[in-house]
Amino acid sequence: APRIRLSDYRPPNHLVDAVELDIRLEPERTQVRSRLSLRPNPERPGDAPLVLDGEDLEILAIMLDGIPLARSEFVVSDRGLTIAAVPDRPFTLETTVLIDPSANTRLMGLYRSNGVYCTQCEAEGFRRITFFPDRPDVLSVYTTRIEARKSDAPVLLGNGNRSSAGDVPGTDRHFAIWHDPFPKPSYLFALVGGDLGRIVDGFTTQSGRQVRLGIYVEKGKEDRARYAMDALKRSMRWDEEVFGREYDLDVFNIVAVSDFNMGAMENKGLNIFNDRYVLASAETATDHDFASVEAVIAHEYFHNWTGNRITCRDWFQLCLKEGLTVFRDQEFTSDMRSRAVKRIQDVRLLRSHQFVEDSGPLAHPVRPETYREINNFYTATVYEKGAEVIRMLKALLGPDAFARGMNLYFKEHDGRAATVEDFLACFEKASRRDLTQFKLWYSQAGTPELAASVDQRAAEGTLEITFEQSVPATPGQPKKEPMVLPIAMGLVGEDGRDMLPEVKCEPALKNGVFELDRQRATIRFSGLKERAVPSLLRGFSAPVRLVSNLGSDDMLRLGALDSDPFNRWQALHAVMMKVLLDHQSGRSPEGSPTTADLVAALAQVGADEALDPAFRALVLSPPGDTDLTREVGHDVDPDAVHHAVEWLRELLGRQLGSTLEDIYRRHASNEPYSPDATSAAHRALRNAVLSLLVATGGDDATSLAGEHYRRADNMTDRMAGLLALSRLRGPVLDEALEDFYGRFRDDTLVLDKWFTVQAIAPDEDALDRVERLTGHPRFAMSNPNRVRALVGAFASGNPVQFNRKDGRGYAFLADHVLKLDRQNPQLAARLLSSFRSWRVLEPQRRELARRELERVAGMDGLSRDVADIAERSLG
Ligand code: HT7
Numbered sequence: 031a032p033r034i035r036l037s038d039y040r041p042p043n044h045l046v047d048a049v050e051l052d053i054r055l056e057p058e059r060t061q062v063r064s065r066l067s068l069r070p071n072p073e074r075p076g077d078a079p080l081v082l083d084g085e086d087l088e089i090l091a092i093m094l095d096g097i098p099l100a101r102s103e104f105v106v107s108d109r110g111l112t113i114a115a116v117p118d119r120p121f122t123l124e125t126t127v128l129i130d131p132s133a134n135t136r137l138m139g140l141y142r143s144n145g146v147y148c149t150q151c152e153a154e155g156f157r158r159i160t161f162f163p164d165r166p167d168v169l170s171v172y173t174t175r176i177e178a179r180k181s182d183a184p185v186l187l188g189n190g191n192r193s194s195a196g197d198v199p200g201t202d203r204h205f206a207i208w209h210d211p212f213p214k215p216s217y218l219f220a221l222v223g224g225d226l227g228r229i230v231d232g233f234t235t236q237s238g239r240q241v242r243l244g245i246y247v248e249k250g251k252e253d254r255a256r257y258a259m260d261a262l263k264r265s266m267r268w269d270e271e272v273f274g275r276e277y278d279l280d281v282f283n284i285v286a287v288s289d290f291n292m293g294a295m296e297n298k299g300l301n302i303f304n305d306r307y308v309l310a311s312a313e314t315a316t317d318h319d320f321a322s323v324e325a326v327i328a329h330e331y332f333h334n335w336t337g338n339r340i341t342c343r344d345w346f347q348l349c350l351k352e353g354l355t356v357f358r359d360q361e362f363t364s365d366m367r368s369r370a371v372k373r374i375q376d377v378r379l380l381r382s383h384q385f386v387e388d389s390g391p392l393a394h395p396v397r398p399e400t401y402r403e404i405n406n407f408y409t410a411t412v413y414e415k416g417a418e419v420i421r422m423l424k425a426l427l428g429p430d431a432f433a434r435g436m437n438l439y440f441k442e443h444d445g446r447a448a449t450v451e452d453f454l455a456c457f458e459k460a461s462r463r464d465l466t467q468f469k470l471w472y473s474q475a476g477t478p479e480l481a482a483s484v485d486q487r488a489a490e491g492t493l494e495i496t497f498e499q500s501v502p503a504t505p506g507q508p509k510k511e512p513m514v515l516p517i518a519m520g521l522v523g524e525d526g527r528d529m530l531p532e533v534k535c536e537p538a539l540k541n542g543v544f545e546l547d548r549q550r551a552t553i554r555f556s557g558l559k560e561r562a563v564p565s566l567l568r569g570f571s572a573p574v575r576l577v578s579n580l581g582s583d584d585m586l587r588l589g590a591l592d593s594d595p596f597n598r599w600q601a602l603h604a605v606m607m608k609v610l611l612d613h614q615s616g617r618s619p620e621g622s623p624t625t626a627d628l629v630a631a632l633a634q635v636g637a638d639e640a641l642d643p644a645f646r647a648l649v650l651s652p653p654g655d656t657d658l659t660r661e662v663g664h665d666v667d668p669d670a671v672h673h674a675v676e677w678l679r680e681l682l683g684r685q686l687g688s689t690l691e692d693i694y695r696r697h698a699s700n701e702p703y704s705p706d707a708t709s710a711a712h713r714a715l716r717n718a719v720l721s722l723l724v725a726t727g728g729d730d731a732t733s734l735a736g737e738h739y740r741r742a743d744n745m746t747d748r749m750a751g752l753l754a755l756s757r758l759r760g761p762v763l764d765e766a767l768e769d770f771y772g773r774f775r776d777d778t779l780v781l782d783k784w785f786t787v788q789a790i791a792p793d794e795d796a797l798d799r800v801e802r803l804t805g806h807p808r809f810a811m812s813n814p815n816r817v818r819a820l821v822g823a824f825a826s827g828n829p830v831q832f833n834r835k836d837g838r839g840y841a842f843l844a845d846h847v848l849k850l851d852r853q854n855p856q857l858a859a860r861l862l863s864s865f866r867s868w869r870v871l872e873p874q875r876r877e878l879a880r881r882e883l884e885r886v887a888g889m890d891g892l893s894r895d896v897a898d899i900a901e902r903s904l905g
C-alpha cells in the first residue's frame with residue numbers, strides 16, 4: 031500500500047456544499063442514494079478530475095446534473111470513482127449504491143450490532159456507505175432521510191436536528207429526516223436505526239437555549255445509563271464555565287452499541303459509544319468503570335468544539351483534536367475528582383503505554399509525517415503525549431495567555447479544518463512568544479531523557495542543579511534537536527516547607543518553572559540556611575524520563591514532606607523501583623536500610639488519615655511487571671521481573687501487615703454503594719491493602735480474599751476479591767468463578783470481566799486456560815470487547831505468561847491476529863501491537879517473538895492494518 035505523506039498534502043479538487051442522503055435500511059441490501067452539490071475548489075486547477083472514495087459499494091446508478099453517465103465517462107476501482115470530465119462550475123452528482131450491513135464485520139461504515147444499524151465513519155468509513163471525497167477538509171451540510179421497517183428499527187437517529195418523520199404510506203416502513211446545519215467532514219456522519227430503550231433529560235445552556243438529551247441503550251438497561259446522563263450534563267456545564275463553550279444543536283443523543291472497535295465516537299449531535307462506556311450500575315460496574323464512563327462521555331462531548339466545530343485539515347493533524355480533547359477531559363476529571371490522584375493515574379498510564387511505544391519500533395511523532403494506514407495512528411502518542419504537549423503549553427505560557435490563545439483559536443477557526451500550525455499561531459499571537467522550538471514536541475518522536483545533577487554545598491549555603499537533556503533516536507529520526515522542557519520545581523526544607531521564597535535563584539524561575547531550552551544548563555540557588563532537597567518536575571511538568579543523583583534518603587524526605595502530591599508519590603515509587611532493580615540484578619535488598627526506611631515511609635503515608643485515601647491507595651500500589659520492564663530497558667527476563675515484583679508485594683504485605691489490617695478495618699463501609707469519588711477512594715484504599723495482604727499467600731490470605739468476595743455488595747469489591755483469589759488459585763477461586771459466572775452469564779459486559787480475570791492471572795496454566803476459553807460458548811471473535819477481554823488482556827495484561835520462554839504465548843497471539851484479520855483488520859492490528867516492546871527482551875525470547883512477527887508479516891492477503899504493524903515492528 032502506498033505511503034501517504036504530510037508533505038504531499040494538496041487541497042481537494044472539488045468541494046461539496048451540501049449532501050442529501052436517502053438511506054433505506056435493509057439487513058443485507060441497504061440502498062444509499064446520495065445527491066452531492068459540488069463545485070470546483072478555487073484553490074485547484076480548473077480541469078482537475080472529480081475523485082470520490084468508495085469501498086465495497088455496488089453501483090446502481092450515477093447521474094451528473096440529472097443525466098445518467100455512460101460507462102465510458104467514469105472509472106471505478108476498488109478504491110473509488112473518478113470522473114475525468116466534470117463541469118467547471120457548480121454541479122450535482124447523484125449516485126445510488128447497495129451495501130450489506132450484515133456482512134460488515136470490520137465495523138467501519140454501516141453495520142449491525144445486536145440487530146441495531148449503526149455507523150462508524152472515522153477515519154475512512156464513510157466511503158463504505160457512499161461515494162464521497164472522504165477526507166476531513168471537505169465540509170458539507172448534511173440532510174439525511176432514513177427509512178426502515180417499523181418493527182426492525184422503531185428508533186431512527188441522525189446528525190443534527192430532526193426535521194420530520196412519519197410512516198411510508200401503504201407499507202410497514204417509516205422514515206425520519208435529520209438536518210445538520212453545521213458543515214462537517216464525512217467522518218462525523220452517523221445514523222442509528224434499531225429497537226432501543228432510552229432515557230431523556232434536558233439541559234439549558236448558559237445563553238438559555240433548551241437542549242433535549244437522549245441516551246439510547248439495549249432495552250431493559252435504561253437504568254444503567256443514568257450515571258452517563260449525569261456525567262453528560264456536568265460536562266456540558268463544565269465546558270461553558272471553563273472553556274466558554276456552549277452546545278449548539280437542539281438535541282444531543284448518545285447511543286450505546288455492543289460491537290465497537292474503539293471507545294466511542296463524537297459524531298455531530300449523535301455520539302455512538304461502546305456500551306462499556308455508557309452502562310454502569312453498582313452491581314455491574316467497578317468504580318474504575320464509572321470513572322471511565324464519566325471521562326469518555328466528557329471526552330466525546332468536548333469534541334463538539336475541539337474536533338467538530340474546528341476539525342482537522344488532514345489525518346496527520348489528528349493530535350489537534352485528540353491531544354487537545356484528552357487534555358480537556360483530564361482537566362474535567364481533575365475538577366470533578368482529585369486533581370493529584372488524576373495526575374498520578376494519567377502519568378502511570380503515559381509511562382506504561384506511551385513511553386513504551388515511544389521507545390520501541392512503533393515510535394512516531396505526536397504529529398506523524400507519513401502513514402500507510404491511519405487507523406494505526408490512534409495511539410498513546412497522539413492521544414496521551416498529545417495531551418502532555420498542551421499541558422506544557424499552558425505551563426510555559428501561563429493560564430491567562432493559554433486561555434487567550436484558546437479563545438482566539440475558537441474564534442478564528444470555527445467552521446474550518448485546521449492544522450497544528452494554525453493552532454500554535456493563536457498562542458503565539460496571544461502570548462507574543464515564539465513557539466518555533468516548542469513545535470519540536472510535535473515532530474520529534476522519543477521520550478527525552480533529563481539528567482539532573484544536584485550539587486549542594488551546605489557550608490556555603492548553595493545548591494546547583496545541572497540539567498542535561500537528550501532525545502533518543504527513533505525510527506527514521508537518528509538525530510534530534512534540544513526541546514524546550516518546562517521543569518516545575520521547589521526546594522523542600524527539613525520540616526517540609528517550600529524554601530524557594532527564602533533563597534536567591536539564578537536564573538530566576540517563572541512561577542516555579544525553569545525552562546530548559548538547550549542541551550545543558552545550570553540553575554544556582556544561594557542563601558540556603560539548611561540542607562534542601564530539590565523537588566524536580568513537579569506535577570510531571572514535562573513528559574520526560576528524569577534521572578537524578580538524589581539518594582534514597584532525599585527521595586524519602588520528598589515522599590514524607592513534599593507539598594507537591596505528585597512528587598510525593600513519585601519519590602516513594604522511585605525508591606520502590608530502586609529496591610526492585612536491586613533485587614532484579616541479584617543484590618539482596620531484603621534487609622537493607624533503604625528497604626527498611628521505605629517500609630517505614632509507606633506505613634506512615636498509608637496510615638495518615640489526613641491524606642486522601644485514593645492517594646494513599648496509589649502509594650500502596652507498587653510498580654508492576656510493565657513498570658519494571660521499562661526501567662530495566664534491555665535484555666529483559668520477564669520471569670525475573672515478575673519474581674522481583676511479587677517479592678516486593680509479599681515483603682510489603684508481610685512487613686506492613688498490622689498497618690494494612692488496621693486500614694482494611696477502618697475503611698470498611700456500611701453505607702449503600704455510591705460511585706462518587708469520596709466513597710470510591712475508600713474502596714480503592716481498602717482494595718489496594720487487600721491486594722498487598724493476600725500477597726503473603728497462605729490460608730489466611732485465601733480466607734480474607736474469599737470473605738471479601740462473598741461480602742461484596744458492589745462490583746468494585748467483588749472484582750477486588752476475585753482478582754485477589756485469582757492470585758492464590760485453589761478451590762475457593764473455582765467456587766468464586768463459578769458463582770460469578772452464574773450471576774452474570776447473560777450480562778455481556780460483566781462476563782468480559784470473568785474472561786479477563788482468568789486471562790491475567792499470572793500462574794503457569796494461564797495460556798492453557800486462555801486457549802480453552804477461546805472455545806467457551808460465550809467467547810466470540812465477532813465482539814471486540816470479548817476479544818480484548820480475553821486475548822488482548824492475556825497479551826498485554828499478563829506479561830509473564832505472554833512472554834513464556836517457550837514462545838507459545840507469541841504463537842497464540844499471532845494465530846489469533848491472523849484469524850481476526852479476515853474479519854476485523856483494525857482490531858487484529860491493535861492486538862498485534864502487543865509485540866510493541868519485543869526488542870527489549872532477552873535474546874531467546876526476542877528471537878521467538880521475531881519469528882512470530884515474521885510469520886505474520888509473511889502471510890498472503892494480509893490487511894493493510896496488520897501488514898503495517900508487522901512490518902514496522904520488525905523494521
Ligand atoms: N475520535 C474517535 C476515534 C474513533 C475511531 C477511529 C478509528 C476507528 C474507529 C473509531 N472509533 C472511534 C474516538 C475519540 O477519540 O473520541
Ligand code: ZN
Pocket residue numbers: 329333351352355
Ligand atoms: Zn477523541
